Amino acid sequence: MSYKTLVGLEIHVELMTERKMFCNCKNEFGSMPNTNVCPVCLGLPGALPVMDKQAVKYAIMAGIAFNCEIDNTIIMDRKSYFYPDLTKGYQISQSDFPLCKGGFLEITLKEGTKKIRLERIHIEEDTGKQIHTDHGTTLLDFNRSGVPLIEIVTKPDINSAEEARLFLEKLKNTIKYIGISDVKMEEGSLRCDVNINVVDEDKGIKSNISEIKNLNSFKSVVKAIEYEQERHIALLESGKNTDKETRRFNELTGETILMRKKFQASDYRYQFEADLSKIKLSDDWIKEIESTMPELPDQKKKRFIEQYNITEYDASVLTQSKELSFFFEELVSLIEDSKLAANWVMTDVMRRLNEEDKEIAKLNLSAQSLAELLNYVKSGKINNNTAKKVLREMLETNKTASFIIEKNGLIQISDEDELEKIIDEVIKENQQSIEDFKNGKDRALGFLMGQIMKKTKGKANPNTANKILIDKINGN
Structure with a gap:
């Protein structure tokens, strides 16, 4: 049977701004827990967000780098869902009107160049961080809450784990080049979700899409795709199908584990973020950003x-x-x-x-x-x-x-008179090798050069020594 794997990636990139997305708190990794927080990023009643201009600029730079169409109007939405580290009960994000539309990134394969198309790049805020202790308790750190993100969403143009790795490496490298993020996966600056399904090309049957969340290394992305690919194929071959579900990857076992049935867009109850008015971007500002791109x-x-x-x-x-x-x-x-x-x-x-x-x-x-x-x-x-x-x-x-x-004392011996004396000694001590070389045995020359290097402790200039040696053998 012939199977084709379809992979789409959702990559979250924390932007390296000085302040958070909607408040004046420091955007800084490694601070003491819950010290870079305020009423805005904690979602306290009456606190109003103000968008960071630098975050918008960095998002536009990403859009330009990845060949996107930049929208002149920024419209933010509320994405409502419950999670312990989401204090407001909603995340400020973008739904129908992303800042950057389309785009692509090219990767190089053995068979040539392949274009991986992008669906969109949109801006949003990060959530807090859960820290699970060895004692079975969970601690919450809200320093990350409100940190500006871009989410880069690809079309399902990736057909293997290796293509996904190449794409992510190229994407990470490009982001680092333009200087909008440090893309440190170990610090959470770059995180990746994988959407995968498999097509039985003989029967025209597709497995349902599985989403693997929060992969924090390219190695995990590769292993998760390989595992899911085999799991989907095995289900199709047994006459079954996958459920639409969200899974996580267990790095110790190399397996994915069910987290929950996959959300639909309607489950997030997207609505216009009334606390942030529409923002119009001038063509001149976008052109200025483009002209200063590294x-x-x-x-x-x-x-x-x-x-x-x-x-x-x-x-x-x-x-x-x-x-x-x-x-x-x-x-x-x-x-x-x-x-x-x-x-x-x-x-x-x-x-x-x-x-x-x-x-x-x-x-x-x-x-x-x-x-x-x-x-x-x-x-x-x-x-x-x-x-x-x-x-x-x-x-x-x-x-x-x-x-x-x-x-x-490693300076090379290049003095011809000094080398000539040493080469005379080597020739005198190795007459048989001289005859062998004259009789067409080229290896003998290598042996003689080795003897010269031995006598000079490797310091003879090889080009000069080789010329003198050949001239002497030839009687010059």
């Missing part, structure tokens, strides 16, 4: 290819995060060699980042310190192998390249 990942990738003459793959890796792209460009400016810079960042630096599961900002290495090392390589004072060893020591000890090189 360079987006795809734009930077294209520029890297053209400006630095590197491959599309290298440009994709080097622009995968804002910080890495800045690191690369600073390195190029310091050593004036884009290919050398790209090679070292793509290999040794990226290997270290992957081994330690870190971002470049957390690595014990600056662009200036790596540039110092690479300038030793460019000038021929040390070779690549020595430089790799020096880099390892730099990362482990936080010492400079010059300190490590001088301390260990």
Whole structure:
């Protein structure tokens, strides 16, 4: 049988504003519980909300980045439902008139580029936070209540867990580039809900949509989609169907668990938020925001290819995060060699980042310190192998390249007279290898170069030594 998986994502992104969405409380993670609160974000009687201009600007920036149509009129609604951390009994959100409509984001697959369409991006306020203790009690922290959010809703264009991962990584990277959120999933700045169903393409039967709520890592998103995909297919194959339901993902078991039957839109009793009047946005302000937008990942990738003459793959890796792209460009400016810079960042630096599961900002290495090392390589004072060893020591000890090189006497031997004496010794001690090379055994040359490196403790300039060795073998 042939099955097709349909996945739509709802991504909640906390905006990095100074104040909350509708009051003057600090928008700050990590404060003492229930200290950044006031009558407005606690929903006390008579408190009136006032919309934050910076939050609206950031939402518009997201809409521009994701190719949306920006609505000139902001209309807010009340979304009513009961939850312990929702003090007002309703959430101020948007229903029929989202700020940003349509849009798309492109991801790169093995078979080419795929466009994932967006349904909408709307603005809303966050709820409080429940903290479940080991003693079976639940504590409530309302510092997060009223923090500005955008909700990004995709169309069901995603057909696999891998596509979902690629989409989320591209989305996270883009949001970080434009600077509207720190997108830290571990702090709740980026949260994701998954809507999934499966189509039996032979019979034309669809399973009902399941929603998996509040996934807090891309790994959980992937595992939840894979689990639900198998569950839906198994039900269809047994002649059953799924219920429309909301589920949560258990990270310990790798399974989804029923939370409740899925809400319908009517259950939320959407109504116009009378405490906030309609807001008209001028075309000039939207154009001003668009004109000051930072360079987006795809734009930077294209520029890297053209400006630095590197491959599309290298440009994709080097622009995968804002910080890495800045690191690369600073390195190029310091050593004036884009290919050398790209090679070292793509290999040794990226290997270290992957081994330690870190971002470049957390690595014990600056662009200036790596540039110092690479300038030793460019000038021929040390070779690549020595430089790799020096880099390892730099990362482990936080010492400079010059300190490590001088301390260990690693400067390369490039003096031809000095190298000639050493090569004469190697030739005298390895006559059989000389004959082997003359008889067409190319490996013999590698052996001889190895002996030269052994005598010089790896400090011989390989290009200079190789030339002298061949000239001597050929009788020049």
